[in-house]
Amino acid sequence: MPKDxxxxxxxxGGKIFTGKVRQELIDGGWIIIKGGEIARVxxxxxxxxxxxxxxxxxxxxxxxxxxxxxxxxxxxYSTLARGFVQKASPRNxxxxxxxxxxxxxxxxxxEDCYWSALVGSLLSLKAGxxxxxxxxxxxxxxxxxxxxxxxxxxxxxxxxxVCYEVSDRDGQDRAQLGIEENLRFARVxxxxxxIACLMGLHASFTLSQPTLLRAREAADEANxxxxxxxxxxxxxxxxxxxxxxxxxxTRLADAGILSDRSLAIHCVxxxxxxxxxxxxxxxxxxxxxxxxxxxxxxxxxIAKMFRHGVRVGLGSDGFGANIxxxxxTSVLNWRxxxxxxxxxxxxxxxxxxxxxxxxxxxxxxxPVGLIExxxxxxxxxxxxxxxxxxxxxxxxxxxxSKEMVAETVLVDGRVVLSKGKACLV
Numbered sequence: 001m002p003k004d005x006x007x008x009x010x011x012x013g014g015k016i017f018t019g020k021v022r023q024e025l026i027d028g029g030w031i032i033i034k035g036g037e038i039a040r041v042x043x044x045x046x047x048x049x050x051x052x053x054x055x056x057x058x059x060x061x062x063x064x065x066x067x068x069x070x071x072x073x074x075x076x077y078s079t080l081a082r083g084f085v086q087k088a089s090p091r092n093x094x095x096x097x098x099x100x101x102x103x104x105x106x107x108x109x110x111e112d113c114y115w116s117a118l119v120g121s122l123l124s125l126k127a128g129x130x131x132x133x134x135x136x137x138x139x140x141x142x143x144x145x146x147x148x149x150x151x152x153x154x155x156x157x158x159x160x161x162v163c164y165e166v167s168d169r170d171g172q173d174r175a176q177l178g179i180e181e182n183l184r185f186a187r188v189x190x191x192x193x194x195i196a197c198l199m200g201l202h203a204s205f206t207l208s209q210p211t212l213l214r215a216r217e218a219a220d221e222a223n224x225x226x227x228x229x230x231x232x233x234x235x236x237x238x239x240x241x242x243x244x245x246x247x248x249x250t251r252l253a254d255a256g257i258l259s260d261r262s263l264a265i266h267c268v269x270x271x272x273x274x275x276x277x278x279x280x281x282x283x284x285x286x287x288x289x290x291x292x293x294x295x296x297x298x299x300x301x302i303a304k305m306f307r308h309g310v311r312v313g314l315g316s317d318g319f320g321a322n323i324x325x326x327x328x329t330s331v332l333n334w335r336x337x338x339x340x341x342x343x344x345x346x347x348x349x350x351x352x353x354x355x356x357x358x359x360x361x362x363x364x365x366x367p368v369g370l371i372e373x374x375x376x377x378x379x380x381x382x383x384x385x386x387x388x389x390x391x392x393x394x395x396x397x398x399x400x401s402k403e404m405v406a407e408t409v410l411v412d413g414r415v416v417l418s419k420g421k422a423c424l425v
Contacts, residue, residue, distance in 0.1 A: 008053050009033040009413055010046060011379065014060030017395055019067040019370040021346075021354050024392035031065070033377040036412035041371055058415075060381050064390065064404060067369050068130025068159075068378035068411065070356040071323045073227075073265050073286040073315025076134050076149060077105065077113055079120035093233035093297050102169065108138035110148050117152025122425065123321035125417045128406040130159055130378040131360050131368055133263065133315070135200055135227050137165040142177045146185035150195045157416030157424045159378060161363050162189075163200030163227045166215050168208050175211045179218050186222050194412065196364050198263070201228035204248045205239035209255075216256050225261025225363065228252070230285075231274075232266035233297040249274035258283040261362065265315065268292055268300045275301070279308045284359045287351065289329040291317035299333050306347060313355045314348075327352045328400045349396040377413035380406050 010033070016026040018041065029043040032050060040049055081104055088099035108116075113136070124132055132153070138145045146162050153160055162185065166178035178200070186197040199219035201207060207215075219226060231237055231248045240248045249270055252258050260282035267278065267285045278285060287302050305312050314326050327348045334344025357369030367375045382404040384390075390398055398404065409417035416423050 007035065007413060008050055008055040009058065009377075009410070010050065010055050011058045011060050011065060011381070012046065014063040014065045014381065015390060016041070016065045016371060017067075017392070018372060019353055019357060021349055022392060025390070025395065031371060031379065033410070033413040036377055036414070038371060038373055038375050038377050040373060058381070058408065062385070063407065064382040064384050065371070066128070066380050066382065067357070067371050068380050068409065069128045069323050069352070070131040070360045070369055071124065071129050071316050071321070072133050072284075072313040072356050072359055073263065073288060073317055074120070074132050074134055075136070075318035076117040076120035076132070076152070077108060077136055077138065078318040079116045079123070080112070092235070093295050094235050096295060105137040106140055106170075108141055110141050110145065113138055113141065113145050113148035114152045117149040118155050118425070119152075120321065121153045121156035121158040122422050124158055125156060125409050125422065126406055126420065127322040127324070128380040128382065128404070128409065129321060129323055130380065130409060130411050131364070132158060132160040133227065133360065133363060134160055134162045135165055135265070136162060137167070137202070139167075139170040139174050142174065142181050144181075146181055146197070147188070150185070150189075150192075153195060155425060156422060157411050157414065159194045159364070159368065159376070159411055161196040161198055161227075163198040165200045165202045166211065167202035167206040168211050169202070169206045172208070172211060176214070179215050182224065183218055183222055186224055193366070197224065198227040198363065199224040201226055201257070203229040203232065203236055204251055205236045209244070212255050212257070220256070225259065225263070226257050227263045228257065228265065230264040230267050231269040232292070233295070234269050237269045247271060247274055249277050253277050253281055260284070263359070263363075265317070266292065266297075266300060267305070268298045270301065272304070275305055275308050275310060278305065278310045282311070285310055285312045286315040287312055287330060288315045288317035288319070288326065289333050290326050291319045293329070294319060299337055301337070302330065303334055303338055303343070303347070311355050311359065312351055313359045314351045322402070323352065324399055324402050328402065331400070345396070348400075377410055379410045381408040383407040
């Protein structure tokens, strides 16, 4: 979806939320979009800014206008597993991987990857999500699998980053193919304004030291950050201590995996020392509360990470497309851990609206997630008729009601969802 520098769009009316936490809404304001970017935001007469230019007008009266939401960790390949009935009865997390997810990813074809990504991207748009950071695995269809994932995303019109999950669980040859797939697609993504690439890694317990170091060396040469599951289950920690005499975060830090360009997913079983390492390295921790509860792996110490200055974002881990469900669950987890009924509300807003915006902008190399001049024009118009007033102080509570319906979605200033229907598929 190339940008058209001559295209001008104006969104007028409605209550505009710029994406900055606790900022007052612009009631009856307008947004001018040029060349896929936000050119101006204001209130009053906008016509003087587009005089002599042909503009498309979108009337958002009685609607809530927000930046597109961001999902910092998902698995689009799992989209078509919805309703899958698992015959096995796994007793723990590793058995769940062995009997369900690793069986699924081994069966995936190139076509499966494409359609899973397309449907998952469409469901994301319908949930108001315009950016997804995807983590992919298809060990018997590795070569060009990231083209399939990115192709499905492009077809729908969503923005994001992709990676292939490097792992030794199917042998070192396939691990090397995974490294090469990340490097190959990184060259493709270099000329793509909407799709970026990271070096994907599965988790410490399926990565030998030689593979981990080869992946790091390759990523360093290609200037790629990392996307890896970290201490999701206690089994990851036990394996690392047994084989390498150190905990997971320490092992990854020693190998040069953790930096401000790294996504450390889950971090459920991390020690105080590891939290300090995460803070010192600048690694981005991605909290996936619904997935953690579903897999019975525990609750990540997010409040403690906050206090130590760790940047924590939110992801769905493929557990549905609506990232607001994860925001709401993070509030409940926070209150449970802190034993405080007022905890987590403001913090969850920071996770999704502030931290996800910073993380995605860094990964993509382009400012996203704010309705602000110079940012990508990724915008959602929600059809929402609340029973109570909406303002900057209480908008987050309305978000967490999960009753806001994405009616119109723009990515790069182009309408990709209109009246709840996809425009490009």
